[in-house]
Amino acid sequence: MKRGVAITGMGIISAIGTNVEENMTALLFSKTGIGEISNITTRHQKDIKVGEVANTNSQIAKSLQLPENTIFSRSALLGSLAAKQALENAQIERISEYRTGLVSSTTVGGMDLTEKHYKTFQSNPETLKYLKSHPAGDSTQKIAEQLGITEFVTTISTACSSAANAIMLGARLIKAGKLDRVIVGGTDCLSKFTINGFKTLMILSNENCTPFDANRKGLNLGEAAAYLVLESEAVIKKANKKVLGYVSGYANANDAFHQTASSAEGEGAFLAMQKALKVANLQPEEIDYINAHGTATLNNDLSESVAIKRIFGDAVPDFSSTKALTGHTLAAAGAIEAVYSIVSLQEQCVFPNVNFKQPIPELNIPPAVKFQKKKVRHVMSNSFGFGGNCSSLIFSSE
Amino acid sequence: MKTCFIHSAICISAQETFYNNDFLKEASEVTTEFASAIHPVYKDYIPPAAIRRMAPGVKMGVVAAKQSLNEANINIPEAIIVGTGMGCIEDSEKFLNALIDNDEEFLAPTSFIQSTHNTVGAQIALGLQCKAYNMTYVHGAVSFESGLLDAQLLIQTSEAKTVLVGGVDELGKEFSVFFNKIEKQQPQGIQVPFGEGAGFFGMSSEKAGAFAILKDVQVFETVSVADITSKLKAFLTNNGLLFQDIDAILMGENGDAYDVYYHEMQASVFLKTPQISYKKVSGEFYTASVFGFWAGCHLLKRQEIPKILLKNSIEKKNYQHVLLYNQYKGKEHSFTLLSRC
Amino acid sequence: METLRQELKENIIEQLNLEDFTVDDIADDDRLFGDGLGLDSIDALELIVMLDKNYGIKLTDPKEGKEIFVSIAVLAEYIATHRTK
Numbered sequence: 040m041k042r043g044v045a046i047t048g049m050g051i052i053s054a055i056g057t058n059v060e061e062n063m064t065a066l067l068f069s070k071t072g073i074g075e076i077s078n079i080t081t082r083h084q085k086d087i088k089v090g091e092v093a094n095t096n097s098q099i100a101k102s103l104q105l106p107e108n109t110i111f112s113r114s115a116l117l118g119s120l121a122a123k124q125a126l127e128n129a130q131i132e133r134i135s136e137y138r139t140g141l142v143s144s145t146t147v148g149g150m151d152l153t154e155k156h157y158k159t160f161q162s163n164p165e166t167l168k169y170l171k172s173h174p175a176g177d178s179t180q181k182i183a184e185q186l187g188i189t190e191f192v193t194t195i196s197t198a199c200s201s202a203a204n205a206i207m208l209g210a211r212l213i214k215a216g217k218l219d220r221v222i223v224g225g226t227d228c229l230s231k232f233t234i235n236g237f238k239t240l241m242i243l244s245n246e247n248c249t250p251f252d253a254n255r256k257g258l259n260l261g262e263a264a265a266y267l268v269l270e271s272e273a274v275i276k277k278a279n280k281k282v283l284g285y286v287s288g289y290a291n292a293n294d295a296f297h298q299t300a301s302s303a304e305g306e307g308a309f310l311a312m313q314k315a316l317k318v319a320n321l322q323p324e325e326i327d328y329i330n331a332h333g334t335a336t337l338n339n340d341l342s343e344s345v346a347i348k349r350i351f352g353d354a355v356p357d358f359s360s361t362k363a364l365t366g367h368t369l370a371a372a373g374a375i376e377a378v379y380s381i382v383s384l385q386e387q388c389v390f391p392n393v394n395f396k397q398p399i400p401e402l403n404i405p406p407a408v409k410f411q412k413k414k415v416r417h418v419m420s421n422s423f424g425f426g427g428n429c430s431s432l433i434f435s436s437e
Numbered sequence: 438m439k440t441c442f443i444h445s446a447i448c449i450s451a452q453e454t455f456y457n458n459d460f461l462k463e464a465s466e467v468t469t470e471f472a473s474a475i476h477p478v479y480k481d482y483i484p485p486a487a488i489r490r491m492a493p494g495v496k497m498g499v500v501a502a503k504q505s506l507n508e509a510n511i512n513i514p515e516a517i518i519v520g521t522g523m524g525c526i527e528d529s530e531k532f533l534n535a536l537i538d539n540d541e542e543f544l545a546p547t548s549f550i551q552s553t554h555n556t557v558g559a560q561i562a563l564g565l566q567c568k569a570y571n572m573t574y575v576h577g578a579v580s581f582e583s584g585l586l587d588a589q590l591l592i593q594t595s596e597a598k599t600v601l602v603g604g605v606d607e608l609g610k611e612f613s614v615f616f617n618k619i620e621k622q623q624p625q626g627i628q629v630p631f632g633e634g635a636g637f638f639g640m641s642s643e644k645a646g647a648f649a650i651l652k653d654v655q656v657f658e659t660v661s662v663a664d665i666t667s668k669l670k671a672f673l674t675n676n677g678l679l680f681q682d683i684d685a686i687l688m689g690e691n692g693d694a695y696d697v698y699y700h701e702m703q704a705s706v707f708l709k710t711p712q713i714s715y716k717k718v719s720g721e722f723y724t725a726s727v728f729g730f731w732a733g734c735h736l737l738k739r740q741e742i743p744k745i746l747l748k749n750s751i752e753k754k755n756y757q758h759v760l761l762y763n764q765y766k767g768k769e770h771s772f773t774l775l776s777r778c
Numbered sequence: 779m780e781t782l783r784q785e786l787k788e789n790i791i792e793q794l795n796l797e798d799f800t801v802d803d804i805a806d807d808d809r810l811f812g813d814g815l816g817l818d819s820i821d822a823l824e825l826i827v828m829l830d831k832n833y834g835i836k837l838t839d840p841k842e843g844k845e846i847f848v849s850i851a852v853l854a855e856y857i858a859t860h861r862t863k
Contacts, residue, residue: 489795
């Protein structure tokens with residue numbers, strides 16, 4: 040069987056840690072990052088819980104050694120930090136040695152700066168400098184500059200499936216021989232815009248979220264960034280590189296049901312999982328663990344469970360949502376959960392779905408509730424978003 | 438590897454490009470402050486229940502997409518790819534203003550839902566009930582070209598037989614005014630007006646009915662003016678072509694200081710090549726190159742260059758290979774190579 | 779009550795962009811969702827905001843809307859009883 044595309048490095052910053060090791064430890068001990076919001080002043084402070092990165096902007100800027108007056112959106116800061124870690128982890132020193140691309144993703148972009156200065160753009164031209172960070176491509180460009188990537192650079196925005204699609208594109212570009220190396224992932228910071236947006240949809244929980252629980256009340260928003268380094272077989276051989284795992288399957292489908300809601304039969308999710316298995320040339324029973332999308336909204340968890348059951352029948356593998364620890368990090372979700380999937384392969388373990396009490400009565404398929412060591416060869420990671428955008432990735436140890 | 442054939446090219450722009458089939462015969466340079474699109478009668482194409490929440494960008498995208506599929510004889514494409522630099526900016530403005538003005542109270546969901554960057558791609562899929570591959574690129578001036586690159590990759594590798602790919606940006610009401618201000622602050626800012634528009638293209642691995650081939654697309658973030666020509670040479674060499682094989686070049690000049698990238702080529706390797714400059718009629722926006730791509734397609738189809746677009750007075754009898762080059766502020770560069778089939 | 783019904787029809791048409799409708803097209807007993815006016819789940823959220831903003835009525839669960847947003851008549855009745863402004 041032909042191997043997937045090799046992953047040689049990863050970097051991450053989330054509510055449960057500022058690097059891979061810290062995230063790994065938090066996962067192993069189910070340490071949650073959900074709490075009260077502190078970096079943003081909002082009217083909703085008391086009625087929401089979020090997965091916030093503790094570090095302030097100036098702390099991150101300092102660790103990136105950015106000059107005093109540079110303007111970086113928080114998404115650009117988080118993204119730069121995680122992407123730099125990924126390069127370091129992959130032991131890449133000369134970025135231009137191979138044809139290297141960057142595929143990033145975001146939904147929030149520079150909205151944190153825009154919403155802060157919007158009302159002054161008209162009256163005070165001096166503040167217009169903050170507007171330049173607004174376009175979604177801006178954070179990607181800042182990351183590209185930080186990494187020294189000058190060739191293929193692009194940004195994807197397909198709501199909450201964004202980073203999964205970035206990983207998919209990177210893998211396809213390498214498979215087709217268009218690039219030798221691609222840094223892929225996503226970044227999204229918390230913003231008033233998204234907090235209030237999700238609030239209007241009435242899908243934010245005022246408590247710690249409870250994915251796949253019968254009494255789930257909605258999601259907790261989070262912020263994060265994560266990147267993977269994907270490299271071609273030729274580069275791996277030539278540089279004799281250590282491989283962390285492989286992207287063996289990927290697929291993107293559309294639910295074509297509703298602008299924000301998922302269909303009752305989970306058609307988009309079903310198609311994405313089915314196609315990803317086909318690309319990976321795997322049977323459903325070969326999947327050892329599913330890192331589910333599991334946002335803890337009434338709609339997603341039911342629809343996703345139905346789709347999982349349609350694919351796996353009576354033999355549903357261990358599955359869990361790690362969003363109870365990190366919150367839903369929107370565009371970054373697919374990337375941080377890709378990192379967690381690789382950790383699952385490395386540590387040979389399954390992460391528990393915390394806060395779970397009772398299964399959804401219609402289906403009765405409970406998620407994994409205990410941390411367990413087991414043989415893990417293939418992990419599926421789901422990411423579904425508004426606009427019916429559904430993506431599924433499969434990571435394999437060989 | 439399969440070839441990526443172009444079967445349809447539909448554009449909604451500041452010119453009469455949607456209903457009118459005369460290929461810019463009556464087009465003129467935009468002299469107003471903004472290059473607003475000439476909108477079709479959307480109600481003729483979109484059901485009332487769907488249209489009521491749509492901002493201009495979504496309407497432009499959905500209608501251009503629909504028409505493009507019709508002309509390409511594609512019922513349901515196997516992939517839908519959209520590029521948009523600013524996304525659904527009008528609804529972003531609405532939600533932002535409501536959020537700030539009401540201090541986070543009494544906010545309604547519609548403008549938030551519609552502000553998401555993937556709204557156009559999602560609405561096209563929803564309208565067609567198309568469950569296939571669905572992607573949205575949002576990287577400034579290479580948003581559309583990233584989509585082209587993906588479309589070509591899907592077809593070359595047989596991941597899809599038919600692809601709908603396009604680009605769309607709307608002016609909105611406030612961001613465009615602010616971006617205008619930024620340009621006015623520059624010593625040599627953008628000279629053409631900011632604009633809006635949408636273009637969609639039906640592509641397939643089947644040759645029958647096609648009028649052009651998407652030969653190659655290259656997207657790169659930065660390059661120096663000194664290196665741009667050698668970069669292009671490598672791109673052409675890769676496609677077995679020399680500079681003199683290019684029968685027309687379409688360049689994204691907008692009058693700002695970064696036009697030196699275009700001038701560098703125009704004054705050297707393309708001195709004797711028909712040169713096309715289109716942003717004075719389309720306006721500048723992140724997906725303005727969609728207008729250039731549309732013009733390139735029709736140029737190959739009709740074998741003529743609209744007078745309004747021709748920068749030098751050189752014309753040719755036959756147009757076989759057409760090259761598009763676009764960049765924004767010295768970043769977000771793209772080469773796109775089209776050939777007659 | 780008649781004034782309230784009239785006001786609701788006007789607001790609903792404006793708020794939900796029902797461009798093809800006039801106040802006269804909506805009967806007091808027409809169903810707002812499904813076959814009637816054809817409203818959907820996003821409209822329900824819009825109506826919840828309208829209740830809060832115009833009449834000081836706070837619904838915390840979208841499901842509560844189901845029994846209230848039946849028709850203009852039912853909605854007006856509910857508002858008349860529960861309004862705080």
